[in-house]
Amino acid sequence: MFGEKFGEAWRLRYGSESPLSGDEADQLARFLTHRSVRSYSDREISRDVIAGLVAAAQSAATSSNLQMWSVVSVQDYARRKEIAKLCADQNQIHDASWFFAFCVDLERIARAADAVGENPTALDSAEFYTMGVVDAALAAERMVCAAESMGIAGCYIGALRNDVYAVKELLGLPKRTIGIFGLCLGYPAEGVGAEIKPRLNQDSVWFEEVYDLERGLGDYDERMVEFYESQGMNPGVNWSQRSGRRVSGELGGRKAIRGFLAEQGLDLR
Ligand SMILES: Cc1cc2nc3c(=O)[nH]c(=O)nc-3n(C[C@H](O)[C@H](O)[C@H](O)COP(=O)(O)O)c2cc1C
Structure with a gap:
């Protein structure tokens, strides 16, 4: 459907070169x-x-x-x-x-x-x-x-x-x-304009043995500014700003979920 090869999809996700190539990479391309x-x-x-x-x-x-x-x-x-x-x-x-x-x-x-x-x-x-x-x-x-x-x-x-x-x-x-x-x-x-969206660096989400709070976001904010700009969205706004707004906003109608669950017999005791 969308024809990127694994290496290209990896670059678009992370802004870096993939460590993997060959058959294994080919098999994974459809997921990336x-x-x-x-x-x-x-x-x-x-x-x-x-x-x-x-x-x-x-x-x-x-x-x-x-x-x-x-x-x-x-x-x-x-x-x-x-x-x-x-x-x-x-x-x-x-x-x-x-x-x-x-x-x-x-x-x-x-x-x-x-x-x-x-x-x-x-x-x-x-x-x-x-x-x-x-x-x-x-x-x-x-x-x-x-x-x-x-x-x-x-x-x-x-x-x-x-x-x-x-x-x-x-x-x-x-x-x-x-x-x-x-x-x-x-x-x-x-010709639908849906593009592969960059994701957090693997370092930010994949910890080995123990969680490491110091890792932070690496260059993700900068990569997302570039992505948003390439899509004509939110010029100058980075992922932290955009996501920060999302989690500090009002819940609107979704505030009702907890009460609804209780009424449905899904009281989360
Ligand atoms: C549980 C869930 C709910 C979502 N709800 C919406 C939605 O209501 N409207 C929308 O346009 N996209 C929605 N999305 C799509 C996300 O915005 C999208 O997956 C995310 O921005 C990453 O982009 P990508 O899927 O193109 O990689 C939702 C995704 C998930 C997983």
């Missing part, structure tokens, strides 16, 4: 060339392909094989418009061939436990909620990797959590579930 794509062609992804992608998602590892996630696809035109509205009306949600709402789902396992005479009291805990979030994320990312290997691209939608109550209503979610993020999938639009 990921980018979020927000503009799609008219080509539809067939239902059979989607079934294959759901199988890929279900093939992800899952805590104790509990499979504590579900996904709701939203294809009906009016309902897609509705869900887009709940997610800040982002254009890619309207445009995508398929839209999925990934959910933490502890209700299925609660019912299974009930049915065999167990009392699923442990579900009402930070531990099980965390397991559900991890399961949902692993499944979705496996789906995205599979999709990207077929020339399909996507964009996650965290804005699915902007109004968790309305999402519950629209999707008919039962208790012990929450819509945790959305995912748009489609074939990229011709």
Whole structure:
């Protein structure tokens, strides 16, 4: 889909030369060339392909094989418009061939436990909620990797959590579930301008044996200023400034998440 070779993708991620080449590097190229794509062609992804992608998602590892996630696809035109509205009306949600709402789902396992005479009291805990979030994320990312290997691209939608109550209503979610993020999938639009986005230096995220607070960000802020400028975004603003703003801002509708979880029977004790 996006044709960068491993070495080039590495340079775009880190601004340095890759230590790896040859077959191993070739195999990894498809993972390093990921980018979020927000503009799609008219080509539809067939239902059979989607079934294959759901199988890929279900093939992800899952805590104790509990499979504590579900996904709701939203294809009906009016309902897609509705869900887009709940997610800040982002254009890619309207445009995508398929839209999925990934959910933490502890209700299925609660019912299974009930049915065999167990009392699923442990579900009402930070531990099980965390397991559900991890399961949902692993499944979705496996789906995205599979999709990207077929020339399909996507964009996650965290804005699915902007109004968790309305999402519950629209999707008919039962208790012990929450819509945790959305995912748009489609074939990229011709000439779509999505570029590989630089990431933190490996030194900043990969510690050996013990965490090292002194590592800092290396040259990442400078690299991101260049990237943003190349994209015509936020001239002169670096990653720390942009991210700092993101974490110091108000939570808006997402403030409701904690109360919603409690009402859903996912009180994080
Ligand atoms: C859980 C999650 C939620 C996201 N939510 C949104 C979103 O609501 N809208 C959007 O345009 N991108 C969203 N993104 C995409 C990120 O902005 C993107 O992954 C990040 O900037 C890195 O860019 P890249 O994916 O192109 O490498 C989300 C990504 C994740 C993992």
